Amino acid sequence: MTLEGELKDLATEIAREAGELALRRRRDGVHLAATKSTIADIVTEADREVEALIRARVDAARPDDGFLGEESGAESGTSGITWVVDPIDGTVNYAYGMPAYNVSIAAVRGPAEPGSWEALAAAVNAPALGELFTAARGHGAWAGETRLAVTSDTSAGALLATGFGYDPATHDGDLATVRRVMTMARDLRRSGSAALDLAYVAAGRLDGYFERGLKPWDFAAGALLVEEAGGLVSRHDVDSARPMLISGGPEVHARLLALLGEKH
Numbered sequence: 001m002t003l004e005g006e007l008k009d010l011a012t013e014i015a016r017e018a019g020e021l022a023l024r025r026r027r028d029g030v031h032l033a034a035t036k037s038t039i040a041d042i043v044t045e046a047d048r049e050v051e052a053l054i055r056a057r058v059d060a061a062r063p064d065d066g067f068l069g070e071e072s073g074a075e076s077g078t079s080g081i082t083w084v085v086d087p088i089d090g091t092v093n094y095a096y097g098m099p100a101y102n103v104s105i106a107a108v109r110g111p112a113e114p115g116s117w118e119a120l121a122a123a124v125n126a127p128a129l130g131e132l133f134t135a136a137r138g139h140g141a142w143a144g145e146t147r148l149a150v151t152s153d154t155s156a157g158a159l160l161a162t163g164f165g166y167d168p169a170t171h172d173g174d175l176a177t178v179r180r181v182m183t184m185a186r187d188l189r190r191s192g193s194a195a196l197d198l199a200y201v202a203a204g205r206l207d208g209y210f211e212r213g214l215k216p217w218d219f220a221a222g223a224l225l226v227e228e229a230g231g232l233v234s235r236h237d238v239d240s241a242r243p244m245l246i247s248g249g250p251e252v253h254a255r256l257l258a259l260l261g262e263k264h
Contacts, residue, residue, distance in 0.1 A: 004138060005136050005139065008120075010062070012134050015125040018050050018053055018054050019126075019127035022088055022094070022101070046087075046094070048072075048087075050088055052072075054085050055072060055085075064077050065107075067083050068082060068084045070085070070215065080109055082107070082110065082112045082117065086195065086218060093193060102126040102195050104124050104218075105123045106121065106123075107119075121135065122135045122136075131143060140229070141202045150204055157184065158207035160256075161197040162181075162209065162211050163192065174212065184255050189206065195222040197222070198233075199222055199225050201229075201247050201248060202222075208246075208256055210244065210245065212243065213243070231248055231249050244260055
């Protein structure tokens with residue numbers, strides 16, 4: 001088995017276990033642990049517990065690997081492989097009892113810095129929805145036994161997704177971005193989970209997805225799903241506090257890039 005396949009199998013196994021834990025804790029009742037950037041940007045006790053489980057499983061299986069987690073920060077390794085993890089992507093959905101949340105796990109070659117790594121394996125597990133998306137570089141993206149492929153026909157307009165930052169000061173800019181893309185859109189969706197939106201682009205359920213201000217753990221796994229499903233993912237304005245991520249099939253990506261690329 002290739003390294004990519006081994007990492008995918010491990011990511012999948014850990015994502016399943018972590019998703020089951022998140023689902024159990026949701027059923028037990030959510031307890032807020034803290035807020036992050038704003039009062040709307042929350043952390044639950046389950047976020048921390050799920051990330052601790054993922055980190056323990058990675059350490060046991062591959063003790064020389066690095067780790068970057070949303071809750072516990074970065075730790076360098078010696079193997080050249082880094083795990084980039086969001087224990088519960090869509091925490092606000094999770095706290096409110098909405099099913100659009102997931103465990104997102106990626107294994108990358110290189111440092112935990114977007115643009116400097118090569119993603120090798122990914123698993124995005126949405127336990128409340130009963131779906132697990134996986135990918136290994138060079139081996140495609142999958143939902144169970146179904147191989148994923150991005151859409152190619154958007155003659156009726158593109159079904160797009162986006163997200164907004166938690167800081168109210170950014171909302172006007174985000175809404176202005178939405179106004180620009182509506183010229184090419186059939187409609188717009190806002191799920192509250194970046195990794196799930198990217199998985200849906202890979203699965204052809206969305207034609208494209210764009211958002212400013214994503215963190216590495218928000219998109220590391222989902223981006224590989226899109227790329228292995230035949231799509232494109234790019235980041236722009238990367239020197240700003242809120243880089244823009246654009247994803248979709250080649251045609252939709254090009255159209256979004258023309259509207260939202262570097263000059264915007």
